[in-house]
Amino acid sequence: MGNFSEQSINREIERAETQMFERMADNMKTFGVSPTIGLLFGILHFKEEPMTLDELAEETGMSKTRMSQVMREMLALNIAEKEFVRGSRKEYYKIEGDYIQAFLSIFTANWKEAAMKNAQLARRLSSKLAELRAEYTEAPSEEIQERIDKLEQQLAEWAAYYKWIEQLAGFFESGDVLKYVPVEPKKKTK
Amino acid sequence: MGNFSEQSINREIERAETQMFERMADNMKTFGVSPTIGLLFGILHFKEEPMTLDELAEETGMSKTRMSQVMREMLALNIAEKEFVRGSRKEYYKIEGDYIQAFLSIFTANWKEAAMKNAQLARRLSSKLAELRAEYTEAPSEEIQERIDKLEQQLAEWAAYYKWIEQLAGFFESGDVLKYVPVEPKKKTK
DNA sequence: AAATACGTACAATATTTATTTTATAAAGTT
DNA sequence: AACTTTATAAAATAAATATTGTACGTATTT
Numbered sequence: 304m305g306n307f308s309e310q311s312i313n314r315e316i317e318r319a320e321t322q323m324f325e326r327m328a329d330n331m332k333t334f335g336v337s338p339t340i341g342l343l344f345g346i347l348h349f350k351e352e353p354m355t356l357d358e359l360a361e362e363t364g365m366s367k368t369r370m371s372q373v374m375r376e377m378l379a380l381n382i383a384e385k386e387f388v389r390g391s392r393k394e395y396y397k398i399e400g401d402y403i404q405a406f407l408s409i410f411t412a413n414w415k416e417a418a419m420k421n422a423q424l425a426r427r428l429s430s431k432l433a434e435l436r437a438e439y440t441e442a443p444s445e446e447i448q449e450r451i452d453k454l455e456q457q458l459a460e461w462a463a464y465y466k467w468i469e470q471l472a473g474f475f476e477s478g479d480v481l482k483y484v485p486v487e488p489k490k491k492t493k
Numbered sequence: 494m495g496n497f498s499e500q501s502i503n504r505e506i507e508r509a510e511t512q513m514f515e516r517m518a519d520n521m522k523t524f525g526v527s528p529t530i531g532l533l534f535g536i537l538h539f540k541e542e543p544m545t546l547d548e549l550a551e552e553t554g555m556s557k558t559r560m561s562q563v564m565r566e567m568l569a570l571n572i573a574e575k576e577f578v579r580g581s582r583k584e585y586y587k588i589e590g591d592y593i594q595a596f597l598s599i600f601t602a603n604w605k606e607a608a609m610k611n612a613q614l615a616r617r618l619s620s621k622l623a624e625l626r627a628e629y630t631e632a633p634s635e636e637i638q639e640r641i642d643k644l645e646q647q648l649a650e651w652a653a654y655y656k657w658i659e660q661l662a663g664f665f666e667s668g669d670v671l672k673y674v675p676v677e678p679k680k681k682t683k
Numbered sequence: 684a685a686a687t688a689c690g691t692a693c694a695a696t697a698t699t700t701a702t703t704t705t706a707t708a709a710a711g712t713t
Numbered sequence: 714a715a716c717t718t719t720a721t722a723a724a725a726t727a728a729a730t731a732t733t734g735t736a737c738g739t740a741t742t743t
Contacts, residue, residue, distance in 0.1 A: 312625055313637065319618045319622065
């Protein structure tokens, strides 16, 4: 007896777990990364032990290939790592750090990359402008002069912005942010 | 004379401007919002004066409908506002604050929304679990007992996380973050 | 009141992103 | 050496987002 009830309660728990994972996936999308990263992070965090691509595929119902793609992204973001398991020739993955660390890693990585691309373009554009100035030094119409000035001024303002982003990324990466936005100790469920 | 050169230099400048705007658009995508928000922000910032939907459509080559959609998003994110211009029956839009302010607004908004959704789900799941516990109090198999405990513990950990995100959003929203990650005064272009 | 200008809802299309399928290479086993 | 197993590249498909076009409502002008 109780068999049916037990089965149905297990289903309910399963459903709750799934909803939590899906919420995490959606969070990640909001944060600008692939939702499946959130899903896998949630699962790996929940299981608390390293998992193979096959296990992840089984758990999510997605293809193994997709698991491979996403785990690679997670490695690049430094929110997961491989764990060598002797005796098995599968690769095992586990997460690195907790939710907050993952959050910090993701934003750090994204912001740094954005700042870097911006800096790269800004350099290119600045030298282009210098070149234009040099080239047309003899007959510089009022209008063109002004236009170049304006763009340079805007580039400078923009540079201040992405340099600030870089600083912010550092503030996250170093964990300094946690000094000012501390983690509250989690309470036991009432 | 100089007419051809003048035309070509103008084209070059135009191209540079466009590249900067496109970079901004790409930044926004990275940040998890529609790239066109970055584009319009860049244009409005550059022009330094309020613009109508038609002007924006003209400038971007996109449809007026799209401009309307995106401006609405920007209003919701508090990075743009309408400006009433008497005599005209068009609506004029201008940006609110500089790049950094926009950055802060966007993340504040996104993080708050994510935290809110998480909190909502967590509440639902917690009461569901309580309900399950109550319902099956008589014949609680070892296994189910443990499964519920585990999920509750995970929910608690997750709650600590999204509460932290909320705090972080507050830290951004209040501008406190700027105390610790200050804006460097921008240098004049060399 | 008819005509025009404006913004946007709604449906349709295009583009991008996520995911799967098929194919292949490398390593391990028999 | 032939056969498996594992991961992933490359191509194909599906799903989600961004964008446009059409239609319509409201306000304004004539």
